[in-house]
Amino acid sequence: MKKEKLSMIGHIQDTPRVLQKAYDQRETYMYDFCQAFATHSFRKIYFLGSGTSYHVAYVIRNIFTDILDIEGVCIPPTIFTYHENINPGNHLSKEEICVIGFSQHGDSISTCEALKKAHEDGYYTIAVSEQLDSVLETFGDAYCHLVCEEEEIGPETRGYTETIFQFYLLAIEIAKEKGILTQEAYRAMDQEAAKLASQLSIVVSESIDWYNNNRSEFLKMSKSSIAGYGYNYPTALEARLKFFETYARPCTAYEMEEQMHGPMRAYDQENYIFLIASEGDRELDRLKELVDYYKDVFTKHVFVVTCEDLPVSPRDLKFSVRTSDILSPIIYIIPFQVLSALICEDVGIDTKNSPIKKRYVSSHYPSQRHDNLSPDTQNT
Numbered sequence: 001m002k003k004e005k006l007s008m009i010g011h012i013q014d015t016p017r018v019l020q021k022a023y024d025q026r027e028t029y030m031y032d033f034c035q036a037f038a039t040h041s042f043r044k045i046y047f048l049g050s051g052t053s054y055h056v057a058y059v060i061r062n063i064f065t066d067i068l069d070i071e072g073v074c075i076p077p078t079i080f081t082y083h084e085n086i087n088p089g090n091h092l093s094k095e096e097i098c099v100i101g102f103s104q105h106g107d108s109i110s111t112c113e114a115l116k117k118a119h120e121d122g123y124y125t126i127a128v129s130e131q132l133d134s135v136l137e138t139f140g141d142a143y144c145h146l147v148c149e150e151e152e153i154g155p156e157t158r159g160y161t162e163t164i165f166q167f168y169l170l171a172i173e174i175a176k177e178k179g180i181l182t183q184e185a186y187r188a189m190d191q192e193a194a195k196l197a198s199q200l201s202i203v204v205s206e207s208i209d210w211y212n213n214n215r216s217e218f219l220k221m222s223k224s225s226i227a228g229y230g231y232n233y234p235t236a237l238e239a240r241l242k243f244f245e246t247y248a249r250p251c252t253a254y255e256m257e258e259q260m261h262g263p264m265r266a267y268d269q270e271n272y273i274f275l276i277a278s279e280g281d282r283e284l285d286r287l288k289e290l291v292d293y294y295k296d297v298f299t300k301h302v303f304v305v306t307c308e309d310l311p312v313s314p315r316d317l318k319f320s321v322r323t324s325d326i327l328s329p330i331i332y333i334i335p336f337q338v339l340s341a342l343i344c345e346d347v348g349i350d351t352k353n354s355p356i357k358k359r360y361v362s363s364h365y366p367s368q369r370h371d372n373l374s375p376d377t378q379n380t
């Protein structure tokens with residue numbers, strides 16, 4: 001008998017376990033990646049991935065740029081392959097440029113083609129995947145294994161969160177080795193990660209409570225938008241992807257200020273607006289102003305998600321725990337993953353199975369797992 005797949009909410013509830021595992025078992029994945037940085041003086045790093053892995057790459061680009069003081073670039077892999085001027089003016093040597101490809105399954109065509117090109121052009125490449133012996137791995141000068149464990153269903157959640165956590169640990173380790181972080185600063189950042197891993201289950205259960213408290217209102221939602229800023233702009237992008245990938249109702253994502261530039265004609269009382277109120281001086285003040293404005297002019301359905309000290313309404317989610325701004329994407333994605341999972345359960349959308357029947361054109365190389373092996377599937 002076929003084993004029952006873990007549900008989407010099951011993966012989200014299982015995330016704290018794999019974070020703890022990433023923290024406890026770092027020696028299983030750290031060595032090769034840290035060696036690559038110990039033996040090279042990278043000055044520019046490309047972070048590439050598609051779908052959820054694009055947003056993973058975006059968050060990790062921000063973490064590496066801040067902690068390691070390097071130039072970081074995150075663009076879609078296919079732009080990298082066909083359009084990017086990787087080294088304008090040849091100011092850097094090839095050894096100073098590193099290209100990292102993230103793909104949980106290791107077989108997204110876009111990411112594999114980009115890493116292949118980087119490899120053939122002589123840049124240093126690192127492949128990152130959960131699946132071992134993947135196509136992606138063949139194009140990496142180095143390899144880093146993700147310890148998120150294989151996700152059993154299409155919409156990726158546990159792997160998104162774990163990858164960000166794992167690469168934060170890698171960034172602080174490299175920064176310590178290179179003398180960018182003092183021992184003391186390293187210990188503080190490491191402790192922040194340990195605290196987050198131990199408290200993430202609180203974030204999951206508070207997100208579930210938030211969903212249940214607003215359930216009847218959420219069930220009337222036909223269109224929505226999600227906005228964030230700073231470290232949580234990619235969180236808004238990933239939240240949109242997850243929500244659209246599952247619930248399938250129109251959803252947009254914006255950098256918070258960008259949301260004031262264009263979509264207003266499309267907004268009315270039917271719109272649900274989600275705002276991620278993460279750490280930020282002027283941005284947080286601006287958010288408070290926008291919440292009042294949106295409620296006054298467009299819709300009562302405004303939901304704020306925050307760890308910050310700001311006045312909240314019954315529609316909002318205020319976490320009882322918090323973390324550093326740099327680690328906060330790990331917290332702020334959870335309510336949107338939970339919303340996607342539970343609203344689908346409530347309206348009868350099966351997130352365990354893909355609605356796509358014809359797979360003769362696919363974003364992944366053919367495999368049993370992606371069910372895109374045979375051209376016959378075009379007739380099913």
Ligand SMILES: N[C@@H]1[C@@H](O)[C@H](O)[C@@H](COP(=O)(O)O)O[C@@H]1O
Binds near residue numbers: 052107108155
């Ligand atoms: N629908 C899925 C996405 O959820 C996933 O993020 C993407 C990348 O997958 P991978 O991380 O394996 O490269 O593939 C598909 O498009």
